[in-house]
Amino acid sequence: MRRVFNFSAGPAALPQAVLEKAQAEMLDWHDAGMSVMEMSHRGKEFMSIAAQAEADLREIMAIPDNYKVLFLQGGASSQFAMVPLNLLRGASSGKNGSADYYRTGSWSKKAIAEAKRYCDVNIVADTEIDGKFTSLPDEGSVKFNPDAAYVHYTPNETIEGVEFAYVPDTGDVPLVADMSSTILSRQIDVSKFAVIYAGAQKNIGPAGLTIVIVREDLMGEVKDGTPAMFDWAIHAKNNSLYNTPATYGWYLAGLVFAWLKEKGGLVEMGKINQRKAAKLYAAIDTSSFYANPVAVNSRSWMNVPFILANADLDAAFLEGAKAANLMTLKGHRSVGGMRASIYNAMPEAGVDALIAFMAEFEKGNS
Amino acid sequence: MRRVFNFSAGPAALPQAVLEKAQAEMLDWHDAGMSVMEMSHRGKEFMSIAAQAEADLREIMAIPDNYKVLFLQGGASSQFAMVPLNLLRGASSGKNGSADYYRTGSWSKKAIAEAKRYCDVNIVADTEIDGKFTSLPDEGSVKFNPDAAYVHYTPNETIEGVEFAYVPDTGDVPLVADMSSTILSRQIDVSKFAVIYAGAQKNIGPAGLTIVIVREDLMGEVKDGTPAMFDWAIHAKNNSLYNTPATYGWYLAGLVFAWLKEKGGLVEMGKINQRKAAKLYAAIDTSSFYANPVAVNSRSWMNVPFILANADLDAAFLEGAKAANLMTLKGHRSVGGMRASIYNAMPEAGVDALIAFMAEFEKGNS
Numbered sequence: 050m051r052r053v054f055n056f057s058a059g060p061a062a063l064p065q066a067v068l069e070k071a072q073a074e075m076l077d078w079h080d081a082g083m084s085v086m087e088m089s090h091r092g093k094e095f096m097s098i099a100a101q102a103e104a105d106l107r108e109i110m111a112i113p114d115n116y117k118v119l120f121l122q123g124g125a126s127s128q129f130a131m132v133p134l135n136l137l138r139g140a141s142s143g144k145n146g147s148a149d150y151y152r153t154g155s156w157s158k159k160a161i162a163e164a165k166r167y168c169d170v171n172i173v174a175d176t177e178i179d180g181k182f183t184s185l186p187d188e189g190s191v192k193f194n195p196d197a198a199y200v201h202y203t204p205n206e207t208i209e210g211v212e213f214a215y216v217p218d219t220g221d222v223p224l225v226a227d228m229s230s231t232i233l234s235r236q237i238d239v240s241k242f243a244v245i246y247a248g249a250q251k252n253i254g255p256a257g258l259t260i261v262i263v264r265e266d267l268m269g270e271v272k273d274g275t276p277a278m279f280d281w282a283i284h285a286k287n288n289s290l291y292n293t294p295a296t297y298g299w300y301l302a303g304l305v306f307a308w309l310k311e312k313g314g315l316v317e318m319g320k321i322n323q324r325k326a327a328k329l330y331a332a333i334d335t336s337s338f339y340a341n342p343v344a345v346n347s348r349s350w351m352n353v354p355f356i357l358a359n360a361d362l363d364a365a366f367l368e369g370a371k372a373a374n375l376m377t378l379k380g381h382r383s384v385g386g387m388r389a390s391i392y393n394a395m396p397e398a399g400v401d402a403l404i405a406f407m408a409e410f411e412k413g414n415s
Numbered sequence: 416m417r418r419v420f421n422f423s424a425g426p427a428a429l430p431q432a433v434l435e436k437a438q439a440e441m442l443d444w445h446d447a448g449m450s451v452m453e454m455s456h457r458g459k460e461f462m463s464i465a466a467q468a469e470a471d472l473r474e475i476m477a478i479p480d481n482y483k484v485l486f487l488q489g490g491a492s493s494q495f496a497m498v499p500l501n502l503l504r505g506a507s508s509g510k511n512g513s514a515d516y517y518r519t520g521s522w523s524k525k526a527i528a529e530a531k532r533y534c535d536v537n538i539v540a541d542t543e544i545d546g547k548f549t550s551l552p553d554e555g556s557v558k559f560n561p562d563a564a565y566v567h568y569t570p571n572e573t574i575e576g577v578e579f580a581y582v583p584d585t586g587d588v589p590l591v592a593d594m595s596s597t598i599l600s601r602q603i604d605v606s607k608f609a610v611i612y613a614g615a616q617k618n619i620g621p622a623g624l625t626i627v628i629v630r631e632d633l634m635g636e637v638k639d640g641t642p643a644m645f646d647w648a649i650h651a652k653n654n655s656l657y658n659t660p661a662t663y664g665w666y667l668a669g670l671v672f673a674w675l676k677e678k679g680g681l682v683e684m685g686k687i688n689q690r691k692a693a694k695l696y697a698a699i700d701t702s703s704f705y706a707n708p709v710a711v712n713s714r715s716w717m718n719v720p721f722i723l724a725n726a727d728l729d730a731a732f733l734e735g736a737k738a739a740n741l742m743t744l745k746g747h748r749s750v751g752g753m754r755a756s757i758y759n760a761m762p763e764a765g766v767d768a769l770i771a772f773m774a775e776f777e778k779g780n781s
Binding site: 052071256295298 | 416417418423427429447452458490492532616621638643658659662667742
């Protein structure tokens with residue numbers, strides 16, 4: 050069996066121990082005589098898997114009791130619509146609500162485009178300069194509209210590799226966060242948020258599962274014409290079993306949560322992630338061969354883009370990396386160069402191997 | 416390793432050969448050094464898996480070139496809204512369209528409830544009698560509204576076990592079918608349909624994947640305010656990669672399609688399914704201990720509900736079945752009794768074992 054270090058931005062590497070457990074249980078889960086993917090979602094076996102996964106997630110994120118945890122389908126792209134459809138109170142009476150959005154990279158741009166179908170979008174911060182997003186507003190520098198239905202931001206921009214080192218204080222206005230590429234990377238205070246959502250395929254599990262953590266009092270009133278499947282309250286009332294959920298993804302997420310607990314939880318994981326990122330940024334910064342364009346106080350722990358001083362060497366770099374079992378390092382076409390995504394499942398040894406290869410490649414090509 | 420005969424209505428049994436292949440490839444797909452669930456959906460490995468799955472599905476269903484095949488998330492429950500949102504042309508101009516719906520069981524009732532959010536629903540046939548659905552209209556007996564945006568029906572009602580033995584002729588009005596529990600059970604003429612959709616978790620693969628087969632000319636105009644994720648045309652234009660799809664489900668569906676080809680395709684599968692269903696219905700009909708309430712010409716090949724003459728024996732029946740490794744036979748609460756779902760992955764030996772157990776239980780309890 051071959052295993053590489055996979056730096057994909059998502060779908061991304063999963064912990065090998067999780068894959069091994071899933072493999073062992075593939076045809077027969079706990080002597081049930083069937084695979085988890087063959088189980089009725091209303092049977093006691095799957096219900097126990099689902100409940101355990103939620104309990105473990107609540108434990109590791111310390112999610113307060115007044116929040117519901119939903120296990121949905123459709124990715125962050127569906128939440129881009131579900132957020133305004135569920136939070137624009139009063140919009141159903143014909144009054145068009147408004148919401149505040151940070152515009153800090155490719156994913157917040159997509160969230161904004163979708164929200165504009167449903168409400169007035171007020172851009173409270175736009176960090177685009179010359180077509181690039183490489184910094185974030187200083188803490189406390191942004192003014193919010195007190196009448197906004199909510200404030201939306203993207204704590205970590207997967208493509209640009211910019212990440213908020215703080216949680217914006219929006220006062221009484223509900224704060225909504227697309228945490229797809231940063232959830233579970235460190236301990237956060239969930240009570241600061243009204244809604245947290247995340248596609249699973251980076252730090253949670255396989256693609257096709259989406260976690261939504263939503264404060265209970267914010268649910269129950271949707272815009273007219275909202276599909277039932279886009280109504281958080283319907284899913285909450287049915288414990289995410291309103292329709293058949295992505296059962297196998299839910300199970301795998303549960304295995305990942307158990308693995309995280311075993312690893313010491315999010316405090317420990319945060320230390321590891323900080324260390325992994327710090328050493329990779331240090332390797333980039335101490336070289337004139339590689340460069341990271343992001344302001345130091347806005348650098349992502351999860352997605353580290355870097356460019357080669359000589360872009361003509363990009364193809365050779367990727368070829369050499371592949372030969373060293375370092376895969377999926379090509380940067381997003383909108384940014385160019387390389388991108389190393391180093392989510393929880395990327396072992397420190399993978400970061401070390403990348404740093405070693407970068408040094409070697411620099412030596413051979415300077 | 417233990418394997419049972421699993422009669423779940425969905426998520427349902429998968430072919431053991433498919434699970435074994437998935438198990439073998441779990442940590443390392445074709446020497447890629449990673450699991451399919453770890454692959455970027457835009458990388459060449461996953462793109463090849465996705466393309467092969469679509470090609471195989473097109474081949475086994477003989478899907479004409481003027482149909483798009485979409486691999487989406489969200490289940491049939493999402494399509495209940497997407498069908499009207501995508502097919503009600505003119506509705507965006509303020510004019511409320513209308514659509515014809517068959518009302519033949521629990522799932523068509525759900526489709527109707529959701530469609531009513533978006534249009535006038537004209538019920539062209541309602542087969543409910545005394546709270547039960549046990550028959551279907553005769554072929555040619557239903558009158559359609561020539562101005563309807565479309566006609567919707569549920570070829571197989573999973574809960575009640577009623578199945579159309581014919582395809583309604585709706586003339587020029589587009590015919591839409593929720594085939595969740597009958598797709599791939601036999602060969603059909605796709606050109607008779609405007610849209611076919613199906614949740615994967617019965618005859619295709621794991622829950623969380625939804626197949627939509629839609630005639631190209633019907634896409635491109637959605638009702639105002641439709642979320643991007645609910646617009647078939649956006650998914651079609653992006654080859655179902657507008658957002659990150661349920662990659663692992665797509666891969667498993669591909670393994671199922673390859674397995675179906677190996678088994679001789681849908682003509683052969685149809686013969687096997689007809690035989691499996693016929694022998695189970697025969698066992699029920701020749702006994703006064705068991706009964707199936709459905710009209711003979713409307714019986715499902717896939718979901719066979721049956722009741723015990725003495726409902727007091729239900730618990731003992733289920734207990735005994737479990738001891739004989741025959742699982743998930745409890746009927747839906749709205750119908751009562753038992754239900755054996757015998758999709759493609761249920762081997763004929765499983766049906767034989769069920770029939771043998773039923774005879775033995777009858778003998779011991781008469």
